[in-house]
Amino acid sequence: MQISWQTLGKVLQGNINVLAQGRHHDPFLFLGCHPVDISEENKHKENGWSLSVWLPTAEKAEVEGHELQRVENSDLFMAFITDKQKLALPKHYAVKWIEADASEHEMVSPYTFLPQLGELDLHLFSEGRHWQVYDVLGAHPKVIDGISGVQFAVWAPAAERVSVVGDFNGWHGLRHPMRVNGGSGVWELFIPGLHAGDIYKFEIRNRQSGHCFTKTDPYAVSMEHRPKTGCVVYQSDYQWNDQAWLKQLAEFDWQKSPINIYEVHLGSWQRADDGGFLSYREIAHRLVEYVQWMGYTHIELLPISEHPLDESWGYQTTGYFAPTSRFGSPDDFRYFVDYCHQHNIGVFLDWVPAHFPKDEFALGRFDGSALYEHEDPRKGEHQDWGTYIFNFGRNEVRNFLISNALYWIKELHIDGLRVDAVASMLYLDYSREDGQWLPNEHGGRENLEAIDFMRNLNEQVHAQCPGAVVMAEESTSWPMVSRPNWMGGLGFSMKWNMGWMNDTLDYFEKEPIYRPYHHNQLTFSQVYAYSENFVLPLSHDEVVHLKGSLIAKMPGDDWQKAANLRLLLAYQGLHPGKKLLFMGCEFAQWGEWSEARSLDWHLCDDALNRGVQLLAKSVNELYKTHPALYERDFESSGFEWIDCHDYQQSILSFIRQADNQKLICVFNFTPVPRENYRIGLPQAGQYIEVLNSDSELFGGSNKGNAGYVFSEDFAWMNQPYSAELTLPPLSVVVLRLG
Structure with missing residues (x-):
């Protein structure tokens, strides 16, 4: 029997048109099983129930033996049942339907389930304080x-309708429309029968423009391998085995x-024999073995959040919660981290909260409005990078x-985490000319909303994750970046x-x-070395974009270039501050780094x-085994100049010290060996030469002090004792009282 429009008048109330146009904000109000007055067509004059399903591609449909009738000129299938029939109907009933190609399908109706998002979840999210919102959205x-x-759940307040689409419904935007939770802007839908491995996106219809488009899930924890999106x-069913690491x-x-970081781009550290990517699990074994041998304490990964373009190195993130599928699944990545921890290697991640790309399938103009970004390009677009800037003033974005x-x-x-591009967040006029930026409410250039975000970020990480560190890549003189919030700082661990x-x-x-004319470039760092908790970076940024590799930057012939590089790496290792070195620099790769090939x-x-x-390895071992080189990195008491004035010979000497340990570090920054060079010493006794970067083991000329020197009772350079040293060319000599 064809159901008449007259009978449906009170029931439908325009819902069919709204559903057909894809504009219904809550299909649960109509789809499913609802009480309805059908006394006009019921001789027993009793109330009943309407069974409604929306099947745009179906020819026939039924629910638990009740044949559904297509409402004329629509994709709505309905039946009326009595109270008695309703009692016999399962709470979550199955819908069976036949497609035009005669294929048969069956699925429990999604529109029989109550809302799953709690009021507290929505309230905390709207306030910007739901720290585990990834468990909800x-x-x-x-x-x-x-x-x-x-x-499924997604935040899209400017949407008129949001649907879940995927292979399971032929990517048809009208098959699984979601419901919105009041004024929260959060849409949700539970779809029975789906499971891990299903591919999905959200189809969104903007309320103002009526435009429809598909978007990836901002909270997706796994994404397809590029170029698919x-x-x-x-x-996850991964079982962690790093409990001992987490405890310490x-x-x-x-x-x-000691924190000595090896910065790694996973896609180009090593490649498979065929030139393709190694998996997370393959890289874990190779990389950990190498890092252990070299003596690094931590690995820092260039961004591995999902990104569509290899050439972006991960800094144009489109999947913030998803480890990139280039190297395997999220559990494969868990294995990578777990394996590092089981072998006492920490893992830091380069994290990009400053900006995000404009790819149409991702965060940009997510619901047809400037949702995650500012509407005004003077605040919402990064001109240099062609990206959007997060709206740090919006609770849900923070x-x-x-x-x-x-x-x-x-x-x-x-x-x-190493937080990328902090300077671009701090300043409203970052890389902008007059007229291209908007001042804050006080007329200043400081981004007050971003500052508040960073303080909140660091407060939560340090409170909820003891032992975790957050490092800022901040290139200006902004004060107290690595000082606590209560002191007026930004709260980062290090800068x-x-x-x-x-x-x-x-x-x-x-x-x-x-x-000699630029000696102050070496000594000036001690003027501000303890104003922040510093990391000394020789990062990927210094070996790309025609800057040349580290060894290629060095002057002189090949021998001098290598000697200079050995001296640079030793200088970094002995200078106060934690350390970071980009992969390939430790073995003097001649060519500039490329993400497209292996080192x-x-x-x-x-x-x-x-x-x-081998020099880099020796410096790392010296660093890890001598507390004088790390215990007081952030305290002036851990450093003392012996002589910083010998600019004419380009020689520097200083003491690194901790309780009951002093290391004497003497640098010769010229290719001229210095014989009988007197150096002040703090104590009497025999001093063992624990490092000589000119050793033949490292490819040097093997000049030095035969392994040790004895102090003389002769005050020099404000020290009570002294000794005459042989300083090899372009080298450092490190002495320890032995």
Whole structure:
């Protein structure tokens, strides 16, 4: 029997048109089973129930033996049942339908389930304080009322309609429309029968323009391998084995511990024999073995959040919660972190909260409005990078970013974050001319909302994740970046010392004949070295974009270039501050780094490159085994000049010290060996030469002090004792009282 429009008048109330146009904000109000007055067509004059399903591609449909009738000129299938029939109907009933191609399908109706998002979840999210909101938003396999499926939820307040689309419904936007939760802007739908591995996106219709488009899930924890952009429903079953590491991490006194970071781009550290990517599990074994041998304490990964373009190195993030599928699944990444921890290697992650790309499938104009970004390009667009800037003043956006940081640390066991491009967040006029930026409410250039976000981020990470560190890549003189919030600081654990890096590299690139005129580039760092908790970075940024590799920057012939590089690496290792070195620099890769190929590992067979590598290894071992080099990194008491004035000979000497230990470090920044060079010493006795970067083991000329010197009772350089040293060319000599 064809159901008449007259009978349906009170029931439909325009819902069919709204559903057909894809504009219904809550299909649960109409789809499913609802009480209705059908007394006009019921001779028993009793009330009943309407069974309604929306099946745009179906020819026939039924529910638990009740044949459904297509409402004329629509994709709505309906039946009326009595109270008695309703009592016999399961709470979550199955819908069967036949497609035009005669294929048969069956699925429990999604429109029989109550809302799954609690009021507290929505309230905390709207306030920007739901730190585990990733457990609520996104796609989560669940069992509800004994029925398995996937719960979807997404924030899209400017949407008129949001639907879940995927292979399971032919990517048809009208098959699974979601319901919105009041004025929260959060849409949700539980779809029975779906499971881990299903591909999905959200189809969104903007309320104002009526435009429809598909978007990836901002909270997706797994995504398809590029160039595909679909999200993958994922459920981890990984069993962690790093409990011992996590226990000691909770008590990790990072300020007084050695932190020596090997910065790695996973896609180009090593490649498979066919030139393709290694998996997370393959890289874990190779990389950990190498890092242990070299003596690094931590690995720092260039961004591995999902990104569509290899050439972006991960800095154009489109999947903030998803480890890139280039190297395997999220559980494969968990294995990578776990394996590092089991071998006492920490893992830091390069994290990008400053900006995000404009790819149409991702965060940009997510619901048709400037949702995650500012509407005004003077605040919302980064001109240099062609990206959007997060709206740090919006609660839900701050919540997205802070919960993302906590997700990597809590759920994926990352030990800390390096926050990229902090300077671009701090200043409203960053890289902008007059008229291209908007001042803050006080007329200043400081981004007050971003400052508040960073303080909140650091407060939550340090409170919820003891032992985790957050490092700022901040290139200006903004004060107290690594000081607590209560002192007026930004709350970061540490800050990259970009000033030290720029001055040091600029000095080393000069021919030694000119170095006496730039001696202050080496000594100036002590003026501000303890104003922040500094990391000394020689990072990927210094070996790309025609800057040349580290060894290629050095002056002189090949021998002098290698000697200069050995001296640079030793200078970094002995200078106060935690350390970071980009991969390939430790074995003097000649070519500039490229993300498109493996490092030039064959160079390690060359004596010159091998010598640099062994020097880097020796410096790392010296650093880890001598508390004088790390216990007081952030205290002036850990450093004392012996002589910083010998600019004419380009020689520096200083003491690194901790309780009951002093190391004497003497640098010769010229290719001229210095014989009988008197150096002041703090104590009497025999001093053992624990490092000589000119050793033949490292490819040097093997000049030195035969392994030790004796102090003389002769005051020199404000020290009570002294000794005459042989200073090899372009080298450092390190002495320890023995």
